[in-house]
Amino acid sequence: MxxxxxxxxxxxxxxxLSASAGSAQPxxxxxxxxxxxxxxxxxxxxxxxxxxxxxxxxxxxxxxxxxxxxxxxxxxxxxxxxxxxxxxxxxxxxxxxxxxxxxxxxxxxxxxxxxxxxxxxxxxxxxxSQVVIASAPVNSALAAKGKEHFDKICFRCHGQDGHGNNTYARIAGQQSAYLTLTLKRYRGGQGPRNNPLMTDNTRHMTDADIDAVVAYVTSLK
Ligand code: HEC
Ligand code: HEC
Structure with missing residues (x-):
């Protein structure tokens, strides 16, 4: 939010931005x-x-x-x-x-x-070309639980290491609050951010599942 x-x-x-806009192309x-x-x-x-x-x-x-x-x-x-x-x-x-x-x-x-x-x-x-600084897992038990979910579902598109590829986003080391918000938006399937593939893959997640996956993903290097 x-x-x-x-x-x-x-x-x-x-x-x-508006100050620099004057130098932009017509x-x-x-x-x-x-x-x-x-x-x-x-x-x-x-x-x-x-x-x-x-x-x-x-x-x-x-x-x-x-x-x-x-x-x-x-x-x-x-x-x-x-x-x-x-x-x-x-x-x-x-x-x-x-x-x-x-x-x-x-x-x-x-x-x-x-x-x-x-x-x-x-x-x-x-x-x-810039290097991501991953955060240390705040709660490693929660992250371990999140890994189980990740290894069942998320790795298929985002890769085992969460680095994604040409088609799919890198999610490894992404910011925690942003991940939580984004996953809840996809799960809801409507609102400012939507994607049918992500809705299919989050629809059955509880808030606790989301917290666990976020704890894991945010700590991935
Ligand atoms: C079938 C392929 C697929 C699977 C499986 C999948 N995703 Fe995604 N994911 C996508 C696509 C496609 C997008 C880009 C959607 C868009 O444009 O908004 C995406 C976007 C995301 C984003 C947004 C990235 C950003 O930087 O905003 C997050 C976070 C995410 N996925 C997490 C997950 C998690 C966690 C799982 C497992 C529960 C998962 N995804 C499973 C295809 C997948
Ligand atoms: C005032 C703060 C702010 C500034 C300045 C800003 N952004 Fe953002 N940006 C955000 C927020 C917040 C989001 C997430 C929006 C959402 O939740 O969908 C975002 C999302 C993005 C995303 C999507 C990331 C993803 O993982 O899906 C891209 C790409 C992006 N911004 C590029 C830029 C670029 C390029 C600039 C400079 C020209 C810029 N942003 C300036 C706040 C900002």
């Missing part, structure tokens, strides 16, 4: 550059030179994201997701979902819409 506690962060971030260039993020990512993945160029843009654009997601993408509050070590194609897909309203969070939507296509790809490449 995004409560008013975060509003000062958000306000600061949005102000910083709207028309943005629209045409927005057409195919995946193709641009694929292009960068075979060209070290393009990767370097995009990383410069990405790192610059990430200055505003650092207010919430942390300097290297290790977030500053358990409610904000880490972006460090995340798969670039997943990051781009989520940015697309914020921009077209499939995933709803007003502040993210505005910020993503203000970014050029190359900034988005650059940001995704930048965060993907």
């Amino acid at each position: 995004i409560t008013t506690t975060f509003s000062s962060w958000m306000l600061a971030a949005v102000l910083a 709207a028309q260039a943005r629209a045409s550059a927005n057409t195919d993020l995946s193709a641009r990512l694929a292009q960068a993945q075979t060209s070290p030179q393009l990767t370097t160029e995009l990383l410069v843009k990405g790192r610059r654009a990430a200055a505003v994201c650092a207010n919430c997601h942390g300097e290297g993408g290790n977030s500053v509050k358990p409610e904000f997701p880490n972006l460090a070590g995340q798969n670039p194609s997943y990051l781009l897909d989520q940015m697309r979902q914020f921009a077209d309203g499939r995933r709803r969070f007003e502040f993210m939507e505005g910020m993503i819409k203000a970014m050029t296509s190359d900034e988005k790809v650059g940001v995704a490449l930048f965060y993907a």
Whole structure:
């Protein structure tokens, strides 16, 4: 739940963004550059030179994201997701979902819409290259219980180590409060974040199952 506690962060971030928006490309260039993020990512993945160029843009654009997601993408509050070590194609897909309203969070939507296509790809490449700082398990008995559930279900898509792949998100070391909120949203199957695959895989989870899985996943390196 995004409560008013975060509003000062958000306000600061949005102000910083609008201050830098003047240097962005004209709207028309943005629209045409927005057409195919995946193709641009694929292009960068075979060209070290393009990767370097995009990383410069990405790192610059990430200055505003650092207010919430942390300097290297290790977030500053358990409610904000880490972006460090995340798969670039997943990051781009989520940015697309914020921009077209499939995933709803007003502040993210505005910020993503203000970014050029190359900034988005650059940001995704930048965060993907950063190392995640996993938290030590707070309750190892609970984490052990969560591991059982994880090893039955979650590993199938997110991998045994929780690192995901080109298609599925990395969840290892993700922030605990964010994981709990996200899993409950998927389980509910409606609201600001939905995905049929995740609803199918969380529908039968109790709150206690979610707590256990979160304790495990958040401690994965
Ligand atoms: C004011 C705080 C704030 C700022 C600044 C911010 N974000 Fe976020 N971001 C969030 C929150 C909160 C979420 C989780 C939203 C939700 O629960 O769906 C999020 C989610 C995301 C996600 C999805 C992560 C995932 O694991 O699914 C991406 C990608 C993202 N942000 C990218 C960015 C980028 C890029 C910037 C900078 C241009 C940025 N964010 C700036 C607060 C922020
Ligand atoms: C059949 C494949 C599949 C299985 C099994 C699965 N997931 Fe997922 N998971 C996905 C997909 C696809 C997404 C991305 C959904 C989206 O775009 O919102 C996702 C997203 C997530 C996210 C959001 C990541 C982020 O950064 O916001 C979390 C957390 C998550 N899954 C946890 C789990 C857990 C815990 C389990 C086991 C109970 C599990 N998943 C089982 C496919 C799966």
